[in-house]
Amino acid sequence: MKVSTLLGVRKAVYKRRYWKILLLHLLRCTIKERNYLTVASLCDPTSSAWQRLDNEGHPGSFVAAVSLPPASFKVLLAEFSKLYKLKWRPGRLGRPPKLRFLHAVLDCVLHFYTSAVEMKTLCEIFGVPPATLSNILATAEMALELALNALPDAAICYPTKNTQLEWSKAVQAHEPLVSGVWGFVDGKNYRVQEPSDVDLQNAHYNGWLHSVLITGTLCYGCDGTLIWAKLNCPGSWNDGEMSFALQEKLADVRITVPGTGVAADTAFPASKGTRGRIVTPLKDGDLERAPERCRLGMLAMSNAITSLRQEPNGAWKVHLGVIGNCNCHCPLILPSEVGEFKTFTVFTTLEFDKRELVRFDPFYA
Structure with missing residues (x-):
């Protein structure tokens, strides 16, 4: 038998075997199999x-x-x-x-x-x-x-002026350089599935983190009480854009003691309108642009603000840890009404938990 004939027969055998394996694979794919707890x-x-x-x-x-x-x-x-x-x-x-x-x-x-x-x-x-x-x-x-x-203890409410003064005294006792600060504000991002709509995907895409997100801003008192929240915003928004309503509250002398406010990170705006109401650590380049005689004091103040934000009380840490766990419960971009309901229920649950924990054990305060 010629070599070319042998090669042709062998090629035909390989081809039949290939199509047989492919057919078996297709048949296997048609069989639906579900693995779940019984x-x-x-x-x-x-x-x-x-x-x-x-x-x-x-x-x-x-x-x-x-x-x-x-x-x-x-x-x-x-x-x-x-x-x-x-x-x-x-x-x-x-x-x-x-x-x-x-x-x-x-x-x-x-x-x-x-x-x-x-x-x-x-x-x-x-x-x-x-x-x-x-x-x-x-x-x-x-x-x-x-x-x-x-339940009144589950309500998210803005503190009274007397409460603001008490909190600011407690903060200043911890960091004497910082005066008038009674709360902390920060943002939180939640990973979500990429939507099929291009415009919606672009709105929720965060170029800094390179992910599709929904984002929110939280404001806490110095004892860990949640006092303000902005939820379910597009991931492309920054903390400053989402905190406009909070900035209006801080600027309103009817509900906020003049000269007091909250501490934030460098992502929040530090303009003339928020001066004294939202204090932040030094941004990149601020120290170099300042006069040399002021740099030591500015650095000490910046370190004090950073220390306040990095050493919150036990309830603040509990809230941040639990909120971070919400990522595994929010795999999809929900409709606005459902999303607001679910997220608000999470925060009211946490607020009730925190206040009851403080009553149970003063360590959490």
Whole structure:
């Protein structure tokens, strides 16, 4: 047999094998396969980790799990139970729900907001399958939002003039060089999925961070109380653009003590209109442009402002850590109304948690 014939036969065999493998691959792709948690692989909700924690009622464990002591958890549960209704009761016919108690439902949604856990981890903690967990969270979020609206301690409100003076004295006691500062303001970015619309994508693209983001600005008092927030802005906006409403409040002598204000980073504007109201550390080149006799004092003041912003109290650190965990809960750009609702519910939840923690343990203040 000629060599050319052998090569032709071998090539034909390879070609048939190639098409056979390709066909098998296409058939394999047509088979839909889903891997998810099943009820059989999960624990019984009545003997879950949360149920054991609730039965024990240890204050430290409650704070670690839901950022609330038991007494404050019961206060929130009392309002939550008025709005979230379980159709099933012990002794009633029919199949009971997976989460049979309201305290488990409330703790589930609090875990979702205040812990950096994925949905599969929540399923393992509470012993519910993914589909059931999604339905519970969708209903519980609405009930939690209404319950927080009924609690004064969950409100985000601007401080009174007396409170501003008390906070400024506390700040000056920590850093004598800084006077009149009673709060801190900073921005926070959240990664989101790139939208298909080109204009929307450009609006949310942050050229500095090279990512598609939504952004917001938060303002805290020196004790960690959230006093102002601007949420769900396009990622291309900077902190100065988003803080116009806060600048107006700081300039209004009816609600703000003259000569007082908040500390910020160098991204915030330092113009004549905000002088004395928003203090920032030195920007690049400020020290070199200043007279030589003033540089030592300017550097000391800049270091004092930086020290204030880098050494916030425990509640401030807790808020920033929890807010950072919201990235895993916001994978998509939500519609404005839904996005505002979800983000506002997160912040009101955190504000209630912070105030109740201060009552429980003064260390958090």
